[in-house]
Amino acid sequence: MKRHLNTSYRLVWNHITGTLVVASELARSRGKRAGVAVALSLAAVTSVPALAADKVVQAGETVNDGTLTNHDNQIVLGTANGMTISTGLEYGPDNEANTGGQWIQNGGIANNTTFTGGGLQRVNAGGSVSDTVISAGGGQSLQGQAVNTTLNGGEQWVHEGGIATGTVINEKGWQAIKSGAVATDTVVNTGAEGGPDAENGDTGQTVYGDAVRTTINKNGRQIVAAEGTANTTVVYAGGDQTVHGHALDTTLNGGYQYVHNGGTASGTVVNSDGWQIVKNGGVAGNTTVNQKGRLQVDAGGTATNVTLKQGGALVTSTAATVTGINRLGAFSVVEGKADNVVLENGGRLDVLTGHTATNTRVDDGGTLDVRNGGTATTVSMGNGGVLLADSGAAVSGTRSDGKAFSIGGGQADALMLEKGSSFTLNAGDTATDTTVNGGLFTARGGTLAGTTTLNNGAILTLSGKTVNNDTLTIREGDALLQGGSLTGNGSVEKSGSGTLTVSNTTLTQKAVNLNEGTLTLNDSTVTTDVIAQRGTALKLTGSTVLNGAIDPTNVTLASGATWNIPDNATVQSVVDDLSHAGQIHFTSTRTGKFVPATLKVKNLNGQNGTISLRVRPDMAQNNADRLVIDGGRATGKTILNLVNAGNSASGLATSGKGIQVVEAINGATTEEGAFIQGNKLQAGAFNYSLNRDSDESWYLRSENAYRAEVPLYASMLTQAMDYDRILAGSRSHQTGVSGENNSVRLSIQGGHLGHDNNGGIARGATPESSGSYGFVRLEGDLLRTEVAGMSVTAGVYGAAGHSSVDVKDDDGSRAGTVRDDAGSLGGYLNLIHNASGLWADIVAQGTRHSMKASSDNNDFRVRGWGWLGSLETGLPFSITDNLMLEPQLQYTWQGLSLDDGQDNASYVKFGHGSAQHVRAGFRLGSHHDMNFGKGTSSRDTLRGSAKHSVRELPVNWWVQPSVIRTFSSRGDMSMGTAAAGSNMTFSPSQNGTSLDLQAGLEARVRENITLGVQAGYVHSVSGSSAEGYNGQATLNVTF
Secondary structure (H helix, E strand, C coil): CHHHHCEEEEEEEECCCCEEEEEEEECCCCCCCCCCCCCCCHHHHHCCHHHHHCEEECCCCEEEEEEECCCCEEEECCEEEEEEECCECCCCCCCCCCCCEEEECCCCEEECCEECCCEEEEECCCCEEECCEEECCCEEEECCEEECCEEEECEEEECCCCEEECCEECCCCEEEECCCCEEECCEECCECCCCCCCCCCCCEEEECCEEECCEECCCEEEEECCCCEEECCEEECCCEEEECCEEECCEEEECEEEECCCCEEECCEECCCCEEEECCCCEEECCEECCCCEEEECCCCEEEEEEECCCCEEEEECCCEEEEEECCEEEEEECCEEECCEECCCCEEEECCCCEEECCEECCCCEEEECCCCEEEEEEECCCCEEEEECCCEEEEECCCCCEEEEECCEEECCEEECCCEEEECCCCEEECCEEEECEEEECCCEEECEEEEECCEEEEECCEEEECCEEEECCCCEEEECCEEECCCEEEECCCCEEEEECCEEEEEEEEECCCEEEEECCEEEEEEEECCCCEEEEECCCEEECCEECEEEEECCCCEEEEECCCCCCEEEEEEEECCEEEEECCCCCCCCCCEEEEEEEEEEEEEEEEEECCCCCCCCECEEEEECCEEEEEEEEEEEECCCCCCCCCCCCCCEEEEEEECCCEECCCCEEECCCEEECCEEEEEEECCCCCEEEEEEEEECCHHHHHHHHHHHHHHHHHHHHHCCCCCHHHCCCCCEEEEEEEEEEEEECCCCCHHHCECCCEEEEEEEEEEEEEEEEEEECCEEEEEEEEEEEEEEEEEEECCCCCEEEEEEEEEEEEEEEEEEEECCCCCEEEEEEEEEEEEEEEECCCCEEEEEEEEEEEEEEEECCEECCCCEEEEEEEEEEEEEEEECCEECCCCEEEECCEEEEEEEEEEEEEECCCCCCCCCCCCCCCCCCCCCCCHHHCCEEEEEEEEEEEEEEEECCEEECCCCCCCCEEECCECCEEEEEEEEEEEEEEECCEEEEEEEEEEEEEEECCCEEEEEEEEEEEEC
8 A cells, every 4th residue: 555655646647558547756755765666567567457447537527436445446537426446546555456446637627435445536737636535445545635534444545746625544544745845724534543742653753845724633643754854743642653754833731742863853842741851862942831831952952942831841861952931030040050940830950960050939830850860959849849869969059848948069959859759868968957858868878967857748768877875856747767777866756647667677776656646567676665645556567576665555566577575574464455367475584583574454365376484483572473363354365375484393283273374453344265285384393373363363383293204203213123033133043054164145135114003103102104125245254163071163244225114194194204324233142052052142233324304395315324233132942843942031232323414304212222132932943954065966977965856955944033122222313402491302103012923944056155035024012112124144154
């Protein structure tokens, strides 16, 4: 389409064919190539079948209505009315296959023609058309005259000599006015759909020639090319004029005019909401800016002889050139110097680094931006005027209230920042008596001095550390303090009904005074006391941490927020209504005497929030922080976490109602589940639990049962002594297999060990327990001799073992587990009267114990030494040649000393433990000759030292029933300290009687090797004596 519309056509008589053919002249368009091409090709013409359907309207002839399709041509020399044209551009733009269409020749007239998609009208010089309607895909190429053309998506090209009058350009329509062409009274309704100053190019009006009295409506655009001229244009809101050439006497009634590099605009009138933009290299002269109009001159742009009426806006910088008059008289912006500029209603002046401005008036809606290094003097700020600056600029003048202000040398004094204003305080600089009325104050460090006031939506943004040693006050409306850190010995004062929000800030001040309205602390760390008036509100949201007292206000703690109440606060914390989903802690920096703190609340709505209270179970009075419900109600659920603030080793049994942690006064009530205990509190030997009393208050009381660690630790004495006794007794039955020579014996034993529940620790009995043990013992003879008719054998042994015992509390619940790793050394002396067989066995043993007691709340470790001495004797009697009865008697005395220690609730001290044991019983067994004799093995290498079969081995068996009596047992375990009432001593008794049955078998498998196995069971029949079962295997090698 563009090629055919960009081409002017004429018909030429071909003498050879006797017909008219088309000659075309290619016109200049949109930067495309220019030239003249003549297409007079006989072959080309005769090859187009459509020429056979040419219709000619002769001069003086009139044709009404009709349709052109299928490449037909209508050549109008007379008059054609009401035609519908659908041919000429079927193949789209720039396609040589296009033929057909309507041709208006010199003297020809076409009225009320309609062009649909693909339709083409060519109006040659001398031809005229009127009331033409061109739809999308259709086009008009004009060298004659066209009146009242409507482009409904179609295109009109006005070539040199052509005149288009009254054209209406609707959506997606396009009018191109070529050099030497004229368009008058055009109405443009399209072209700006791409946004302000967008170079759509294919829609709207493009002027290479002259456009006069053009009207540009919403979405309309006129592009004036470098060689084009637009005169007396009116641009309405939503429309714009783009000037690369010349624009004269344009009126902007809400529309925009863009004057580009090389373009000029003269006599432009900018009315309300209109906007003239002079870009770098553009020139505007004699512009008049009326009220609410706007003139913008970019850096490098020029506007001279400007008339800026009251209420008109000038937007520029000191890098532009602007001269004219305003309501103050002559003004100028020339070569980096601005003088007598008035800024209002969206006006703005940017004073760049190194540039200056003098006598600037900034009224409502105006903005003065003084960059770092820029200077503005004699500034007059009016109500609603906006100042943008930082402490690196130099600015001086008067505020809207007539008070002088200044910025310079790193010092800002008496600034007033209205809505939209912004001031940046650089690090190391100072701002004194700053008032922010809806503006933005940014402090990148530096110091706030005097009174800093935030009102009506003001924002104070901190980055880095800013110091305030005076007063930061909020008097009217809402304000935001965000980021960075505000420190110093100053205060924050909140007045008025609005909200001050402190967000993502570290705030450390002498005090925050909440006199009216709401203070919201969001994701901030605030270290100060909040002194409030009743009827105000304090909200802690996000991850806020408040370190300080509150008195008095309504407080909301969101989940994740923390309030730390110090005991050195200047006031007592008093809250009217507390909605609590966060954490509250009572904290202390004091040393020495415990001073409890108090939080007084009228109404508490618990939302699973926690309160941590410091408690001194080791004190009888003034022994806990306290939550006081004063005249209101405690509802919901609040978790009390209890912190032992005293000697963790010490705890007293409570008396009366117990330790008060929640006090209800003046008729206050607390719901049944208003408080729950969040953690176990243990001190000394006691557990403490939370209880609600009939007086609506809540107390901690020591439980009747001791804490689980009491029986657990007490059982350590018994467990270690049981192990020592079992280890020493494991050699009592080996005297019959000692052989004639010195021997070495290796024994392995394991078993079960425990004590029954005989009243528990509260009644002085050994705690109920059940566990296992095992050890490996190596024993060797050092001396074997005969003295005065007696056989004497002496030797030593060593052992390593482990025991693990589960201990129960007095109520049968699990208390924990004690594990003991033990290493032992011992010696023995065995005497046998050869004539009578009477024998005696003396044992001395020492053991090092390493013990660990584990409960749900503690891991307690201790070490100690155990010792033991034993004397055992027996006299064998032969019942038959192979059966022997041997009465036995054994006395054992043992002791134990464990180190003292401490768990997380108390000190643990062990007294010296000891016990005595007497065992009386007999041994019944075979008494075969254990001589190996001559070997009968059939293998040569073993003959003489091994038997042929198991049946030939010398074997003895035995059983040993006994009664064991334990007496004089001692052993104290105390928890707490020596302070009166805090120390509890427990003396679990091991005294009692048990029945013991052991049985074994011994076999000599070689001349010098004996194997033994043993099993036994011990049953307690009275007292707290041990019971259990055991098994042992022994290897005895003689040499």
